[in-house]
Amino acid sequence: MVVDVHEAREAEHAAAHGPPPRRGLRRLTGAGWLRVLWVLPLSWVFATLLVVGLRAALGYEPLWELQVLIVTWTVIVPLAFLAGLGGFDYWLYWISGRPTRPEDHSSHGARTWKDYFRVNTDHKVIGIQYVVTTIFFFVAAGLMAMFMRAELAQPGMQYVDTNTFNGLFSVHASLMIFLFIIPAFAGLGNYVIPLMIGAPDMAFPRLNALSFWLLPIAGLIMMSSYLVPEGGAFAAGWTNYVPLAVNQADGNLMFQMGVQWAGASSIMTALNFLVTIITMRAPGMSFWRMPLLVWANFATSTLVVLATPFVAGSQFFIMFDRVLHTNFFNPELGGDIVAYQHIFWFYSHPAVYIMMLPGFGIASEVISVFARKPIFGYRLMALSLMAILILGFSVWAHHMFVSGMQPWIRIPMMVTTLVIAVPTGIKVFSWLATLWEGRLHFKTPMLFASGFVSMFVIGGLSGIYLGSVPVDIHASDTYFVVAHIHYVLFGGSLFTIFAGIYYWFPKMTGRMYDERLGKIHFWLTFVGFNVTFFPMHWVGLQGMPRRVADYAPEFGNWNFVISIASFGLGASTVVFLYNMVVSWRRGPIAPANPWRALTLEWQVSSPPPIFNFDEVPQVVGSPYEYGTRGARHAVLNGKPTETGKAPEPMEVMHH
Amino acid sequence: MTLVGVAVGVVLAIVAVFIPWLPDAASEQADIIDNVYWVVTIICVVVFAVVAGVSAYAVYKFRAPPGDMDDGSPIHGHTGLEIVWTLVPTILVTGIAVYSGVALAQSEELPPDHRVIEVTGEQFAWTFTYPDVEVEGGRPLTTGELVVPIDQTIRFEVESKDVIHSFWVPEWRMKQDAVQGITTNTTVKPTQLGTFPIVCTELCGLGHALMRSQARVLSLADYEAWVEEQQRLAREGGAIQGEELFAQQCGSCHVLADAGTLGEVGPNLDEALQGADADFILQSIVDPSAEIAPGYQDGVMPTNYGEMFTDPQLEGLVEYLLNATGGGAR
Numbered sequence: 001m002v003v004d005v006h007e008a009r010e011a012e013h014a015a016a017h018g019p020p021p022r023r024g025l026r027r028l029t030g031a032g033w034l035r036v037l038w039v040l041p042l043s044w045v046f047a048t049l050l051v052v053g054l055r056a057a058l059g060y061e062p063l064w065e066l067q068v069l070i071v072t073w074t075v076i077v078p079l080a081f082l083a084g085l086g087g088f089d090y091w092l093y094w095i096s097g098r099p100t101r102p103e104d105h106s107s108h109g110a111r112t113w114k115d116y117f118r119v120n121t122d123h124k125v126i127g128i129q130y131v132v133t134t135i136f137f138f139v140a141a142g143l144m145a146m147f148m149r150a151e152l153a154q155p156g157m158q159y160v161d162t163n164t165f166n167g168l169f170s171v172h173a174s175l176m177i178f179l180f181i182i183p184a185f186a187g188l189g190n191y192v193i194p195l196m197i198g199a200p201d202m203a204f205p206r207l208n209a210l211s212f213w214l215l216p217i218a219g220l221i222m223m224s225s226y227l228v229p230e231g232g233a234f235a236a237g238w239t240n241y242v243p244l245a246v247n248q249a250d251g252n253l254m255f256q257m258g259v260q261w262a263g264a265s266s267i268m269t270a271l272n273f274l275v276t277i278i279t280m281r282a283p284g285m286s287f288w289r290m291p292l293l294v295w296a297n298f299a300t301s302t303l304v305v306l307a308t309p310f311v312a313g314s315q316f317f318i319m320f321d322r323v324l325h326t327n328f329f330n331p332e333l334g335g336d337i338v339a340y341q342h343i344f345w346f347y348s349h350p351a352v353y354i355m356m357l358p359g360f361g362i363a364s365e366v367i368s369v370f371a372r373k374p375i376f377g378y379r380l381m382a383l384s385l386m387a388i389l390i391l392g393f394s395v396w397a398h399h400m401f402v403s404g405m406q407p408w409i410r411i412p413m414m415v416t417t418l419v420i421a422v423p424t425g426i427k428v429f430s431w432l433a434t435l436w437e438g439r440l441h442f443k444t445p446m447l448f449a450s451g452f453v454s455m456f457v458i459g460g461l462s463g464i465y466l467g468s469v470p471v472d473i474h475a476s477d478t479y480f481v482v483a484h485i486h487y488v489l490f491g492g493s494l495f496t497i498f499a500g501i502y503y504w505f506p507k508m509t510g511r512m513y514d515e516r517l518g519k520i521h522f523w524l525t526f527v528g529f530n531v532t533f534f535p536m537h538w539v540g541l542q543g544m545p546r547r548v549a550d551y552a553p554e555f556g557n558w559n560f561v562i563s564i565a566s567f568g569l570g571a572s573t574v575v576f577l578y579n580m581v582v583s584w585r586r587g588p589i590a591p592a593n594p595w596r597a598l599t600l601e602w603q604v605s606s607p608p609p610i611f612n613f614d615e616v617p618q619v620v621g622s623p624y625e626y627g628t629r630g631a632r633h634a635v636l637n638g639k640p641t642e643t644g645k646a647p648e649p650m651e652v653m654h655h
Numbered sequence: 656m657t658l659v660g661v662a663v664g665v666v667l668a669i670v671a672v673f674i675p676w677l678p679d680a681a682s683e684q685a686d687i688i689d690n691v692y693w694v695v696t697i698i699c700v701v702v703f704a705v706v707a708g709v710s711a712y713a714v715y716k717f718r719a720p721p722g723d724m725d726d727g728s729p730i731h732g733h734t735g736l737e738i739v740w741t742l743v744p745t746i747l748v749t750g751i752a753v754y755s756g757v758a759l760a761q762s763e764e765l766p767p768d769h770r771v772i773e774v775t776g777e778q779f780a781w782t783f784t785y786p787d788v789e790v791e792g793g794r795p796l797t798t799g800e801l802v803v804p805i806d807q808t809i810r811f812e813v814e815s816k817d818v819i820h821s822f823w824v825p826e827w828r829m830k831q832d833a834v835q836g837i838t839t840n841t842t843v844k845p846t847q848l849g850t851f852p853i854v855c856t857e858l859c860g861l862g863h864a865l866m867r868s869q870a871r872v873l874s875l876a877d878y879e880a881w882v883e884e885q886q887r888l889a890r891e892g893g894a895i896q897g898e899e900l901f902a903q904q905c906g907s908c909h910v911l912a913d914a915g916t917l918g919e920v921g922p923n924l925d926e927a928l929q930g931a932d933a934d935f936i937l938q939s940i941v942d943p944s945a946e947i948a949p950g951y952q953d954g955v956m957p958t959n960y961g962e963m964f965t966d967p968q969l970e971g972l973v974e975y976l977l978n979a980t981g982g983g984a985r
Contacts, residue, residue: 331836438727543825548864627729
């Protein structure tokens with residue numbers, strides 16, 4: 001029996017569970033939270049003494065220079081945290097020539113909830129760590145949006161001052177982008193990709209663990225910017241345009257440094273994905289047999305690796321201007337303000353695709369399974385991802401049509417921006433064609449995936465307006481842009497994240513979520529989302545600029561409607577969280593394959609065995625052969641796998 | 656299915672046409688830009704109607720009955736269809752790109768007989784300099800409110816003294832960032848008389864939301880009369896001119912009951928200047944950092960009013976504020 005093999009192996013692991021536990025004071029030196037507890041304050045004191053001591057030795061005044069301290073703290077304390085937790089142990093042993101512990105897989109898998117708070121090398125544990133952490137930051141950033149909408153419900157200033165307001169939208173966007181959307185996709189990918197390609201884990205499990213633990217660091221740095229004395233949180237928007245960013249109070253440094261940790265985490269995960277996808281596919285899993293989610297993450301990871309260093313650089317330059325008194329962005333001494341925007345958007349436009357392509361992958365999986373049909377035009381779907389990847393690097397200056405850059409660049413950037421609608425359109429039309437003559441099951445993941453397609457079309461079409469230079473001259477930096485990005489990132493990315501979470505919830509937790517609550521969540525979100533964001537197109541075109549705490553009185557009525565709807569949208573998240581928590585604890589036990597899907601992750605138990613597959617799977621066909629009787633994606637030795645069914649005529653339809 | 660698509664299209668078209676999406680078009684550029692806007696809208700309505708029609712029909716027609724365990728048809732693709740939905744959007748977006756490019760060139764056309772007005776953004780006010788209007792002391796006229804003649808092409812040369820601002824008049828449709836160290840420009844030919852809001856659209860700090868001003872478009876005769884009036888004011892000063900200057904330049908940030916202004920970026924002057932003498936008021940205008948009112952931040956108020964106003968103007972402003980805040984009574 002397969003199960004017995006399994007249990008035997010687990011017992012074996014438990015028995016050989018690493019070195020004997022440390023006792024007494026020696027427990028303090030072992031990797032873990034106890035070590036963090038004393039390493040953290042020690043590193044803080046060390047960093048502070050380092051700065052104060054060096055400044056004293058060099059005769060700099062004042063000794064307590066908060067900017068320099070913030071930079072030093074946000075480098076040294078997180079490193080100490082990672083070291084305390086054990087993120088570097090293996091490598092430090094190896095580098096220093098001490099005997100490394102032979103891999104006993106003791107840091108693999110999760111037996112109790114405590115294992116989720118360790119440096120765990122199991123991609124399935126890391127995937128769940130990612131998703132739960134990112135949902136925490138999603139809720140935090142969402143609450144900030146609620147505060148903003150409360151302030152904006154009426155013209156004039158009611159609850160917060162302008163500085164606080166500027167901080168709210170800056171931290172809201174930064175958390176949503178760097179701590180929610182990007183890493184939530186990385187988390188889902190982490191869990192699913194090795195399973196989908198038939199691999200036992202990611203290529204670099206220790207690096208994977210480290211990438212995850214960089215994430216809470218980045219988030220806590222960004223959130224703790226509220227605690228910086230005088231000025232509080234960074235308040236120059238998530239775009240952090242200079243010279244405002246250079247002139248701002250010290251809290252701005254927390255953005256510059258937070259982004260470094262989030263960016264490093266992204267890059268490391270992306271490298272891991274790339275190597276895993278290229279080298280660890282199961283026998284028979286050619287590129288043309290990879291599920292589209294794997295293709296999507298392959299494209300995304302390439303984008304991350306190539307583009308993310310640019311945002312890191314742009315923020316380092318601001319930090320240097322502030323702390324080292326360089327003049328990268330000081331026009332009086334030869335600096336260039338517009339250059340910042342070019343460097344920033346050279347990352348941040350591809351970042352939009354980093355936040356979108358994995359969602360395309362999720363939508364493809366979900367729509368194919370719940371339509372019981374092969375994905376329409378599989379090869380073109382994969383190629384269009386690659387086309388978006390390449391074109392995505394050639395459109396960045398469409399964020400800068402009114403920035404004062406040389407006028408001629410606007411024309412080629414407009415052309416590429418409009419042309420990128422073509423591969424995106426191919427994807428939308430192919431999803432629609434996948435529905436055609438399918439047998440559609442509207443479970444919660446499918447609702448979110450179909451909601452995604454229609455909302456993303458609206459976001460894509462408003463992108464055509466913004467891509468056309470003359471219209472953009474009117475609409476840029478208005479609420480029209482706020483509407484556009486939320487249709488893309490909320491209607492696009494967030495809907496697919498929800499689709500993905502519901503779709504793989506049974507696989508990840510071994511339990512079913514509550515379908516009724518899932519549907520309530522979807523409809524509340526769908527209606528709340530549209531009533532919140534659609535009117536923003538109108539107020540924007542009418543003349544309401546973005547990023548304002550106060551606005552002209554004629555926009556009062558619509559802003560009131562928007563605020564009320566946004567509170568409803570916020571409340572829908574409570575339904576989601578309740579469903580997740582309660583179902584995870586008490587939901588009905590999930591079968592291995594509740595959706596009758598063909599892809600590999602559903603051919604193993606829910607949750608999967610500790611090393612995913614007891615036998616190396618043999619991939620024998622496309623992942624989407626629904627409708628072909630007996631067609632299989634893979635063969636697992638000794639285990640049945642799902643097969644396609646014959647299509648039946650639809651005479652039983654309706655009535 | 657066609658029916659559903661047409662129905663969706665009709666509803667969308669009604670929404671698109673009968674809701675006034677754009678504010679009044681008050682410049683030649685606005686007419687050009689609005690045409691592009693409507694062409695894009697027509698294309699988008701058609702595309703969305705197709706997508707919505709297909710989805711709605713599919714959801715209605717292909718929904719599986721409960722408990723259904725069968726698969727759909729094994730359709731893997733259709734080369735012809737895929738070519739169509741690659742080529743048609745390519746043609747559409749190419750058309751939009753070409754048309755947008757032409758419209759852009761038209762909207763930025765600069766006839767040789769244009770006027771130049773310099774726009775300067777700073778935290779958190781706009782100032783407008785008219786290089787062709789000379790006032791007392793041989794310097795060009797500078798105002799806090801934009802006044803332009805109708806039907807004349809104006810080249811705005813935009814600069815910033817500090818962070819990035821963006822100069823936008825929604826009714827004119829034109830927008831341009833003001834960037835320290837470079838001069839950017841935008842071209843507008845106003846075609847409607849009236850008063851229009853000027854909005855800063857680039858986040859510029861604490862007072863960004865309140866960095867609003869207005870543009871008045873006058874007939875050529877009225878404009879010339881206004882210019883002469885400005886020249887007279889700059890020459891004569893006095894409390895009455897001071898009041899007008901205050902409303903134009905200071906009121907967007909300061910409350911002053913006498914002038915009826917409501918700005919909340921800076922201190923309430925009814926309180927902060929209560930009983931203050933002329934020297935203190937003058938110092939507060941030309942060197943605002945010298946003494947900061949409790950609860951307010953240094954560096955928010957521009958520091959160049961001493962250079963911007965003529966001496967008679969400064970005297971008039973101080974005299975007015977002295978009267979308005981009760982300091983003159985003592």
